[in-house]
Structure formats: C-alpha cells, structure tokens
Amino acid sequence: MNVFNANSADLAWRQAADAIVRRHGADEVESRNGRAVELVHACVTVTNPRARWIASRLPAMNIALAIAEVAQIVAAGDDVPFLEHWFPKYGEYVGSRDKAAGAYGTRLRVRWGFDQIARAAESLAARGESRQVVLSIWDPRTDLPEANGCPRSGDVPCNVLSCLRLVGGRLHWLQTVRSNDLFRGLPNNIVQFTCLQEIIAGWIGADVGQYSHTISSLHAYVKSLSEFHIDPEVPAVGESFDIRLPxxxxxxxxxxxxxxxxxxxxxxxxxxxxxxxxxxxxxxxxxxxxxxxxxxxxxxxxxxxxxxxxxxxxxxxxxxxxxxxxxxxxxxxxxxx
Incomplete structure (x- = not known):
C-alpha cells in the first residue's frame, strides 16, 4: 500500500503526485483511455478534513464546479446540464448530456429506496459505537462489466463505498475508490466526501476526524503529464469555515x-x-x-x-x-x- 499522509489534502496530494510524476513505485500501464502511470493500492489520508482544497495543482482546480458537485450530491441530483454550466465538458466525462448514471447523490439518497445518508446519521446517533455504518454507491447490477469485459455504462462510479466510524466524538471516514485520476478526479472527490463527512458530523453533534481515501488504481494519463503540473511554491491553504449544522x-x-x-x-x-x-x-x-x-x-x-x-x-x-x-x-x- 502506498500511503500519503498529511494534515491537509494539499500536502497529501503533493506526496501522491510526486510519486506518480517521478514514478516512485509507479508503473506505466495500458488502459482504455490511453497509457497511464499507475500506483496500485494507494491511500491518501488527511488528518484535518476541513483543509480539503488542493492548491498545488496547475492548472488550478475549478472551485465552483467542486462546490456545485457537493450541492448536487446533497440534493440527490443527477442533472448533467446543471454541472455543465460550471464545466462545459462535464457531459463528455459521464457519457450523457441529460442524467449522470453514476451520480453520487442519487446513489446515496434515493437509489435503494431509502436515504443512506439519513440512515447513517440516525444509526450513529443511536449507537455511536457501531461498525456497520457503510454507504454503498456501487451497484453490481449496472456497474459490473459485461461478460466480455466491456463497460455497461459511460458513467461507472469511481467511488464505491464509504465506511463511517464515530470515535471519541469525532466522525472518521474511510472512502473506497476503484479508480482515481490524480489530476482530474482525486481533488474533487476529496472535496465531495470530506464535505459529506462534515455534514453528517453536524447532524449527529460530532466533530470531524481523520479522512482516508483508499484507491485501487491511482493514476495519471501519460498525455496529462504535460498538461498538469505540481506547484511546489504555493503556500498551503488553510481550512475552510466549519459547515456543521444540526x-x-x-x-x-x-x-x-x-x-x-x-x-x-x-x-x-x-x-x-x-x-x-x-x-x-x-x-x-x-x-x-x-x-x-x-x-x-x-x-x-x-x-x-x-x-x-x-x-x-x-x-x-x-x-x-x-x-x-x-x-x-x-x-x-x-x-x-
């Protein structure tokens, strides 16, 4: 396991990015989207999840898109045109100009006939010691490839499940991810799920604990290595405002x-x-x-x-x-x- 641990997401991301760019433990592999430099099994751990913004990526991340994505997740939305307003190419990434098949908010709040986020909060409020609070995004009925290996959708979720643990009044979050693009996916995913961590913490009257983002395939496409860079001079950004609410x-x-x-x-x-x-x-x-x-x-x-x-x-x-x-x-x- 390749472990990258820091107080802020930015510093942890820099460690992971350096490993891939310098090919420390990373291999170059073929993929359906072109050759990629890959770390098999990686964990990005952030001890202060409010320090969730990655400032070291150049070009800089689209902060408005990240905020809009969180708002849509909480609203259980899957509307592609809404997110295309903030990122016009969004539909190309999810294979639809209408609804996103793998939208996290829909998967978490309505897909299974009940609201997983609400149930998780209720369960932790009732029995904080529980180790059974797991949020499921992956749906094998629609997400597993065909028998011939072909994808069944243009928007197969990269994030597959979340494990929540309440310890000492702090909500710890373990995110499991099948595949993450170092430059395009990872920064936004960390914002999305640390926000969910903080939202649920507010619902149950807890503070945020450690956030760990475990990835089966952390990679950067070779063609992206000339498009994106790490800014080693940027000062570490601080934590955002506390967004916890009842x-x-x-x-x-x-x-x-x-x-x-x-x-x-x-x-x-x-x-x-x-x-x-x-x-x-x-x-x-x-x-x-x-x-x-x-x-x-x-x-x-x-x-x-x-x-x-x-x-x-x-x-x-x-x-x-x-x-x-x-x-x-x-x-x-x-x-x-």
Missing part, C-alpha cells in the same frame, strides 16, 4: 444553496446583475460557497465587475484563495494570446 438546519441550508445555484444557471437576462446580500441570509455557513458560485456565474457571462464584487462578499479566505488561483488560469491564457 440536521434540520442543514437540510434547509443545502436545499437553498442548490436552489439558488440552479437559479444562477437558469438566468436568461443579458444585463449584468448581482443577487442582493439578503438572498444568502438563509444559507448560514454555506454563504461563502454561494458567493463563489455567484462570482463564477458572472465570470462565465462576461460580467467581470459583478464577479469581483461577488468574491468580495465571500469571507472564507481559503475559498477566496482558491478562487484567485482559478481565475489566474484565464489571466495567463490572455497574457499569452
């Missing part, structure tokens, strides 16, 4: 965040506009996430002044740092055009 408050806040994000996507007016501060008052600790979404929505519509104003409404310095790293991608692009 369950009833959390359900309201996340429902409102997803609704407001959908309203941003559905905007049809061509005149620059910015939501009022009062729009976000019911979001509680999720307000900073909302203002990042507002800023990215405005940027994509060419409303630069409104985009900058929205970022100023975000008081989470870690999110603001990630935002500025994201938009520097476009500043650099224009500087070389």
């Amino acid at each position: 369950r009833s408050d959390a359900e309201v806040a996340w429902t409102n965040l997803y609704r407001l994000a959908q309203e941003l996507v559905a905007q049809t007016n061509d005149r620059p506009s910015l939501p009022s501060f009062a729009t976000a008052t019911d979001l509680g600790p999720l307000q900073p996430m909302y203002w990042i979404l507002v800023a990215e929505n405005a940027r994509r519509r060419g409303w630069q002044a409104q985009s900058q104003e929205a970022v100023q409404m975000c008081h989470d310095r870690t999110l603001v740092t990630m935002w500025h790293r994201w938009i520097r991608r476009f500043d650099a692009r224009h500087a070389h055009s």
